[in-house]
Amino acid sequence: xxxxxxxxxxxxxxxxxxxxxxxxxxxxxREGGPDAVVLREATRRVGVSPNAAYRHFADRDALLDAVSxxxxxxxxxxxxxxxxxxAPGDAETVARxxxxxxxxxxxxxxQDEPGLFRAAFFVPADLHNPGTAARSGPSGRSPFVLxxxxxxxxxxxxxxxxxxxxxxxxxxWSAVHGxxxxxxxGPLRALPRGQADAVTQRVIDMVEAGLTAP
Amino acid sequence: xxxxxxxxxxxxxxxxxxxxxxxxxxxxxREGGPDAVVLREATRRVGVSPNAAYRHFADRDALLDAVSxxxxxxxxxxxxxxxxxxAPGDAETVARxxxxxxxxxxxxxxQDEPGLFRAAFFVPADLHNPGTAARSGPSGRSPFVLxxxxxxxxxxxxxxxxxxxxxxxxxxWSAVHGxxxxxxxGPLRALPRGQADAVTQRVIDMVEAGLTAP
DNA sequence: ACGATATGTTTACGCTGTCAACACTTGCAT
DNA sequence: ATGCAAGTGTTGACAGCGTAAACATATCGT
Numbered sequence: 236x237x238x239x240x241x242x243x244x245x246x247x248x249x250x251x252x253x254x255x256x257x258x259x260x261x262x263x264x265r266e267g268g269p270d271a272v273v274l275r276e277a278t279r280r281v282g283v284s285p286n287a288a289y290r291h292f293a294d295r296d297a298l299l300d301a302v303s304x305x306x307x308x309x310x311x312x313x314x315x316x317x318x319x320x321x322a323p324g325d326a327e328t329v330a331r332x333x334x335x336x337x338x339x340x341x342x343x344x345x346q347d348e349p350g351l352f353r354a355a356f357f358v359p360a361d362l363h364n365p366g367t368a369a370r371s372g373p374s375g376r377s378p379f380v381l382x383x384x385x386x387x388x389x390x391x392x393x394x395x396x397x398x399x400x401x402x403x404x405x406x407x408w409s410a411v412h413g414x415x416x417x418x419x420x421g422p423l424r425a426l427p428r429g430q431a432d433a434v435t436q437r438v439i440d441m442v443e444a445g446l447t448a449p
Numbered sequence: 450x451x452x453x454x455x456x457x458x459x460x461x462x463x464x465x466x467x468x469x470x471x472x473x474x475x476x477x478x479r480e481g482g483p484d485a486v487v488l489r490e491a492t493r494r495v496g497v498s499p500n501a502a503y504r505h506f507a508d509r510d511a512l513l514d515a516v517s518x519x520x521x522x523x524x525x526x527x528x529x530x531x532x533x534x535x536a537p538g539d540a541e542t543v544a545r546x547x548x549x550x551x552x553x554x555x556x557x558x559x560q561d562e563p564g565l566f567r568a569a570f571f572v573p574a575d576l577h578n579p580g581t582a583a584r585s586g587p588s589g590r591s592p593f594v595l596x597x598x599x600x601x602x603x604x605x606x607x608x609x610x611x612x613x614x615x616x617x618x619x620x621x622w623s624a625v626h627g628x629x630x631x632x633x634x635g636p637l638r639a640l641p642r643g644q645a646d647a648v649t650q651r652v653i654d655m656v657e658a659g660l661t662a663p
Numbered sequence: 664a665c666g667a668t669a670t671g672t673t674t675a676c677g678c679t680g681t682c683a684a685c686a687c688t689t690g691c692a693t
Numbered sequence: 694a695t696g697c698a699a700g701t702g703t704t705g706a707c708a709g710c711g712t713a714a715a716c717a718t719a720t721c722g723t
Contacts, residue, residue: 413627
């Protein structure tokens with residue numbers, strides 16, 4: 236009975252305003268990217284006065300940060316799904332499939348949820364540490380860690396020299412991240428989804444070949 | 450005598466407000482990126498009333514578009530410099546050097562002028578057509594065209610199969626663009642310049658190897 | 664010389680983020 | 694149980710922003 240009925244909010248207190256504002260903020264980001272996450276509009280949607288937000292977020296940036304973390308978590312979940320869908324097989328095949336899954340999931344999320352994707356990278360915190368786990372998916376591994384794991388597999392099965400391993404995450408990430416941006420609001424934004432998907436695979440081809448080149 | 454002395458602006462008319470506002474806008478973008486391009490602040494710096502801007506720009510977005518074009522032109526100029534500094538030699542060496550020059554110049558500009566770089570891609574118009582040439586450097590070739598030229602050379606000297614040529618610009622561009630973003634406000638933003646430059650070269654290595662792989 | 668047009672100004676409105684002061688509710692200590 | 698402190702939501706206010714309408718002044722073509 237701690238959580239009252241959600242039907243009418245004639246209570247003076249809301250119950251879980253923090254969460255409600257975050258949800259509203261995520262909706263706003265989904266609809267229009269980080270710029271659309273407007274404090275007053277979020278409170279309006281929740282049905283509360285503008286300044287109520289300040290009891291839970293220091294300022295608009297704090298709300299946006301929380302939204303960004305939530306968006307990053309959704310990205311992680313989306314990638315997780317691709318990553319876990321890989322069928323078992325010999326190490327090299329699985330390693331290549333893992334890398335491809337991360338890239339494909341990354342770009343697919345950007346295409347499906349461009350607003351959230353932009354919000355996720357608006358204040359691009361460093362993704363090394365999962366940061367209160369708000370940024371990782373159900374597996375607890377952030378997209379960055381999934382990518383790192385895939386690359387470790389590359390080294391383990393001998394298709395990538397270990398000398399080239401350090402910082403290789405950033406090489407792969409650069410290509411996929413840049414491509415995602417080009418697709419969602421760059422010159423490739425007009426490309427039909429099918430064609431864009433084909434180019435996505437070529438981007439990953441390039442990364443794979445570039446990292447495993449002799 | 451059409452252009453009066455610039456000393457005092459006790460004239461009712463400004464002379465070249467359009468250009469002055471653009472310059473102020475570019476300064477603002479340089480200092481704080483696209484969000485810092487604020488109409489009222491630009492007019493304030495020029496010493497004119499806020500609404501004077503509306504005689505020359507339809508709205509704030511129009512000003513930002515003009516700033517974006519100017520920033521893109523500066524990017525083009527920076528890349529031109531790297532591109533033209535390539536010493537003559539055999540075709541393959543020159544081709545590889547050209548690709549490297551475009552990538553290096555691109556990232557260097559992002560590092561030297563992060564605000565302008567972000568502004569340049571804020572409303573990322575399609576870069577196929579040079580667009581009233583406001584977007585290209587002194588050579589008249591936009592960065593996109595310079596990249597395309599370099600890739601054409603790859604095909605011409607036989608290190609890249611022509612079947613792989615279509616849309617290869619976007620593969621190379623993705624990697625370099627994504628890396629630039631990771632460096633200026635992503636997780637690599639704390640990396641010392643020297644180390645970042647080393648990774649830049651590795652990104653280009655990856656692109657080169659990925660595009661020319663057997 | 665004079666009227667049309669271009670250019671800059673003033674005034675005003677609604678929107679935003681945010682501060683300060685106030686009101687209600689809850690929960691803990693007596 | 695009572696009463697006070699802390700937590701939470703509201704009201705009112707302010708400055709800054711983009712922008713529309715009405716007005717003022719300069720420039721130019723005839």
